Amino acid sequence: MNYKDTFCARITEKTAVIGIVGLGYVGLPLMLRYNSLGFKVIGIDIDADKVEKLNAGKSYIEHIDAASIADACKSGFVATSDFADASRCDAIIICVPTPLNKYREPDISFVTKTTDALVPHLRAGQVLSLESTTYPGTTEEELLPRAQSTGLKAGEEIFLVYSPEREDPGNPNFETSTIPKVVGGHTQACLEAGIALYSPAINKVVPVSSTKAAEMTKLLENIHRAVNIGLVNEMKIVADRMGIDIFEVVDAAATKPFGFTPYYPGPGLGGHCIPIDPFYLTWKAREYGVNTRFIELSGEVNQAMPDYVVGKLTEGLNNRGKALKGSRVLVLGIAYKKNVDDMRESPSVRIMELVRDRGAIVAYSDPHVPAFPKMREHHFDLTSEELTAKNLASFDAVLLCTDHSRFDYDHIKAHAKLIIDSRGIYRTPADHIIKA
Incomplete structure (x- = not known):
């Protein structure tokens, strides 16, 4: 039996069941998108309060209105805290937090514990996609051995994908469907299954050669922002000492039609990605004997x-x-x-x-x-x-x-x-x- 072709056919026919683990700022919009396309969606979250609110048609995120949740429930969406329901899903998309610990080191315990909870319920023919921001190698080093501990072979019976989330809460110019989606697979068959999974929901899917490349892509995107914000925050201090308004300077520089992207200073970095992602790369880079001094310096400035x-x-x-x-x-x-x-x-x-x-x-x-x-x-x-x-x-x-x-x-x-x-x-x- 060709499990990949069967999965792709179920996606095309919209008979595939989509499971989303982690119903926060990333998982909830993704649920609404698949639901709007006619897919059966099962949401899994360990927070019983979230599950109760969702099943009652309520929202706990300001920019997601309750009416959208209520409509999703009417058309088949169900939220649960029971990981056994993952066995009913053809695709399982993991959208859980990846914070830092008190030593400013990566904490991927949410990813590993979630995967461990899913493992007893994995079956042949499923796609397992990780969207949480993490260091390059996480899919291969953490998800792959856990998935294959079931006896299922990746690329033949189960398909491993990494596709980094790109949500920007509060940005009226973009929504889940219009933000291009980077997808990397553990094997070519995994990649093809991943492309099939996301193509109905996302206008443009961008395939890359491996899960590592996809993981690094996400880090580059946010480290680019973190470094440039660190630069302008440092320039703010210099400008202040000189009696210069840094905001006036950035506005003026932004009139250059090429070679400059405006970044504005602030009181520090926030959000689930930009203050955290640089530390995921600097931590992993040390395993390869590389000191990422430039990235670490920007982190010091922003902190x-x-x-x-x-x-x-x-x-x-x-x-x-x-x-x-x-x-x-x-x-x-x-x-x-x-x-x-x-x-x-x-x-x-x-x-x-x-x-x-x-x-x-x-x-x-x-x-x-x-x-x-x-x-x-x-x-x-x-x-x-x-x-x-x-x-x-x-x-x-x-x-x-x-x-x-x-x-x-x-x-x-x-x-x-x-x-x-x-x-x-x-x-x-x-x-x-x-x-x-």
Whole structure:
């Protein structure tokens, strides 16, 4: 029996069942896409609360509306915490977190534990695709031996694929179907099965020669951003010492129609990829005797940005005869980027911790995050402050960290005593505004 051809035929006929493990910012949009095409989709997640909400037609991600979830449920989508349901799936797509541990080293335990939970339920004819960002070699070193421990041979009876996620929450210009999809397979047959899996859902599929090449592609994309943001963050410090507005400089440089891509400085890096991915490559590179000094240096610069912003806050308060200790500080925007509710690796949270640890009374305002969420490493019992004139004036300083469009910046400027602007919102100089 040719399992690859059978799988491809089931995809073409839309009789294949798609399993998605990890129903977060990556897995949930992917589920909706396959569901909209008429595929039966089974979602697997260890978070029972997520499973319950999804099966009730509710959403827990701001930019994914509940009506879309409800429609998916009506047309056959089911969420479960039972990994045994993976046996019903023709394709299993893994979209679980790959964070760093406390030593800033890769933590792929979510991937390995998920795979271990799937192994008893794997069967011949399935495609197993990993989308989580990871170091080159993960698919071959971690998924392959686990999958083949079942007695199934990769490339003949089971098909291993790596296809890195490329979600950009809050970006209105792109959606799951319009972002090209890189796909690498363990064998040629695996690659062909992977292309068949993603082609109905994604407008453009980009095949590469191996799972390692696909894994490295994802790292290059995000390290490119991390390094360039590190560069402009370092230039921000130099420009500040020279009395130059770095945002004006970047805007001017961006008028060059070739050879330049504008990156803007900020309070640090956030999100599930850009602050983390460089460390996946630097860690793996050491196995090959390579020191990635350039990448590591940019990581050091970006990690230092929250301290730089707090330093500007301290300086601003000192110049007004106040100490940071005992001051009331309002942080504007705690999501990692504008116009989303995503808190992963947000530099705003690190800034809040630094301000709190230095003895200040910290509060926040974020229209996308009404209450500070439960996080593995960060704890605040706070809810979002209203930005009334009276409330703004009650704080000794307002620290602009995330530039949400829903903030009324003129109103904030009119009523805040001191503004520390880390996003370049206020271009016209004012006595109570400090660029950071």
